[in-house]
Amino acid sequence: MSIKLYGDPGSGSLRRVTAAAAIMGVDIERINVDLFKGESHTPEFLKLNPHGLTPVLQDGNAVIWEASAINLYLAEKANSNLLGRTSAQKFEVLQWMFWSGEQWRVFSTFLFNEWAGKTLMGKPPTDAVVELAMSNIRNAAKVLDAHLATRKFIVGEDLTLADIDIAAPFSQYQRTGAPFDEFPNLMAWQQRLLDTVPAWAATRDEVETRMGGVVDALG
Known part of the structure; x- marks a missing residue:
């Protein structure tokens, strides 16, 4: 099955x-x-x-x-x-995944919802929501940028689920205006994923094809 x-x-x-x-x-x-x-x-x-x-x-x-x-x-x-190569790494991977859900991805979701409301339904964005999301993204991105200053990946020397979890908001950030490009180490890490992980690049292209089709359908 x-x-x-x-x-x-x-x-x-x-x-x-x-x-x-x-x-x-x-x-x-x-x-x-x-x-x-x-x-x-x-x-x-x-x-x-x-x-x-x-x-x-x-x-x-x-x-x-x-x-x-x-x-x-x-x-x-x-x-x-x-999931990590050692028991210690596994807990570190989980730590970053839980952090991502509570302190990182959720605010990019807020921005996406505001973008989608404006683009797909003609609703004006809620300024307070956008300001809250942007502020929290910048605060979290500062932590990530410092963490990635001397690292290739989030945990250890290899790609883990922590990288995939934290990289997810890059799927839509050019539409939503998330301020990731203010953080050079964060941007370099994302580009490294695209350059070295074929599946990450391929799935980006799938997202772009789908979202481009949705926007084009609206004329």
């Missing part, structure tokens, strides 16, 4: 999973869920994830949502070093 992965190819969260699966050599069956058509809120999909969010992984009787949890599941299943 194949591992099914539900999601929209324009999603940075789906990108985290498809990139990680490709790196680990895990075969997945992609099932498209068009978020812009509301397909994540059909009765059938809500049985998989009552929150109506993607991605969702289905592996036999196991159903897992939240991209970070999916990646941890796949890494455990594949016995992959993306």
